[in-house]
Amino acid sequence: MTKRILLAVLGLLLLLAAAVAVNTMRQGSRQVTVAPAPPLALDTAAVADKLAGAIRFQTVPSQDDPAFNAGEFRKLHAFLEQRFPLVHAKLQREFVGGLSLLYTWKGSDGGARPVMLMAHHDVAPIAPGTEGKWEVPPFSGQVKDGYVWGRGAWDDKGNLVAQLEAIELLLASGFQPRQTVYVFSGADEEVAGQRGAKQAVKLLQERKVRLDFVIDEGLVLTEGVIPGLAAPAALVGVAEKGYTSIQLKVSAPPGHSSMPPPAGTTAVGQLTTALRRLEQEQFPAELKGVARELFGTLAPEMHGLQRVALSNLWLFGPLVESQLAKGASTSAMMRTTTAVTIVNAGNKENVIPGVAEATVNFRILPGDTRASVMRHVRSKVGEGFELKEWPGSVDPTPVTPTDSHAYRVLERTLRSLFPDTIVAPGLYIAGSDSQHFVPIADNIFRFSPVRARPEDLPRLHGTNERISVANLGELVRFYHQLLRNLNAPAP
Numbered sequence: 001m002t003k004r005i006l007l008a009v010l011g012l013l014l015l016l017a018a019a020v021a022v023n024t025m026r027q028g029s030r031q032v033t034v035a036p037a038p039p040l041a042l043d044t045a046a047v048a049d050k051l052a053g054a055i056r057f058q059t060v061p062s063q064d065d066p067a068f069n070a071g072e073f074r075k076l077h078a079f080l081e082q083r084f085p086l087v088h089a090k091l092q093r094e095f096v097g098g099l100s101l102l103y104t105w106k107g108s109d110g111g112a113r114p115v116m117l118m119a120h121h122d123v124a125p126i127a128p129g130t131e132g133k134w135e136v137p138p139f140s141g142q143v144k145d146g147y148v149w150g151r152g153a154w155d156d157k158g159n160l161v162a163q164l165e166a167i168e169l170l171l172a173s174g175f176q177p178r179q180t181v182y183v184f185s186g187a188d189e190e191v192a193g194q195r196g197a198k199q200a201v202k203l204l205q206e207r208k209v210r211l212d213f214v215i216d217e218g219l220v221l222t223e224g225v226i227p228g229l230a231a232p233a234a235l236v237g238v239a240e241k242g243y244t245s246i247q248l249k250v251s252a253p254p255g256h257s258s259m260p261p262p263a264g265t266t267a268v269g270q271l272t273t274a275l276r277r278l279e280q281e282q283f284p285a286e287l288k289g290v291a292r293e294l295f296g297t298l299a300p301e302m303h304g305l306q307r308v309a310l311s312n313l314w315l316f317g318p319l320v321e322s323q324l325a326k327g328a329s330t331s332a333m334m335r336t337t338t339a340v341t342i343v344n345a346g347n348k349e350n351v352i353p354g355v356a357e358a359t360v361n362f363r364i365l366p367g368d369t370r371a372s373v374m375r376h377v378r379s380k381v382g383e384g385f386e387l388k389e390w391p392g393s394v395d396p397t398p399v400t401p402t403d404s405h406a407y408r409v410l411e412r413t414l415r416s417l418f419p420d421t422i423v424a425p426g427l428y429i430a431g432s433d434s435q436h437f438v439p440i441a442d443n444i445f446r447f448s449p450v451r452a453r454p455e456d457l458p459r460l461h462g463t464n465e466r467i468s469v470a471n472l473g474e475l476v477r478f479y480h481q482l483l484r485n486l487n488a489p490a491p
């Protein structure tokens, strides 16, 4: 009898294992195969020299003062004019909101929706006290050991120089775009883009412009960042998470600390309970939406257990979700995150305070909203709390569909230039100027093929920011080929 049960169990296990194996093998690669892009004669040393020159202007913006460092911005504009003569002769250049740049390259087909390349030219400041940790001074603009070093090399002057270089080359070859091509370069992206991107959108709305797509900074070409994936990955950001901070305030009778009321009833006690609930009963981490499409695209390219598990979510779904939820970066792709950032109460060591306050920051997953986050907080903390949303809150952006013509052109361009790289949609967790373009763009992509390994990630807004000269050449080829592919008939 026991033997028969054992055999039955064994048989069932074998069947399950067979189903898992078949499913794993059946999930073929979703990567498109395309012919390699034609070679492009490119003087990468000359491009590196242009980027180094652009880095020397200290274009650090100020949130409140539009004239801050204006001289540096204007010198950079003059430098670009001198180094990209064809761009400035053939394209229209307009100043938006004072210091941001909008270039227009008229297309031959007035009925075709225009496209927009974006790359801001303001930069993040150098954290005080870290200047000495740079291998080369951050605004010296040096090319050394195969890299262009300095603030803005990666974020985001590298992309701007590459876009202008690609257009300069296309103009020199007599290329005429079918769709009108805009280049927008914000001068205040690092301080939220209210003067630049926001005004540019207003201007284009007045002109009744509707864009086919926008491509801006965001995710990059990562190597060794995704566990189980040996190949480099080009994750194309198809949505941006939303952002909100909520202040919680609770009051209770103040008193002397020699006769405290029952535990949990003081303002601090109630706040502590509320914060613990918010941390422990967070939004669930689920493999859905962009995260599901991302891991579904990566699964067939992975090795070992990761591939088996991701190819068999019908069986391993809960296990995979709990594993991914443990990593901070994968968890952030799967849920609206909760982070307590400010706590305030009390000012005397022997007085029980009558008021306690805290602020909790949420990064909102597409599917949730500012309003649903507010409802969530209310349901966890109860009616006794005053809740207030901080200024600067935004809903998540819509998700750009991956079955659009624009996505396909982008995907094919990447595969023709980086044939070993896996292209997949991803979720951008930070913010970019492109968020302002939601009202006027059909598709928004937050991606550039800047190569980054895990050890490079702290260079962004950090110390020793740099881009390799070879990679800068790849950026030029990417924008050059993307614009050429747009002129080709739809595949």
Ligand SMILES: [Zn+2]
Pocket: 120, 155, 156, 189, 217
């Ligand atoms: Zn940036």
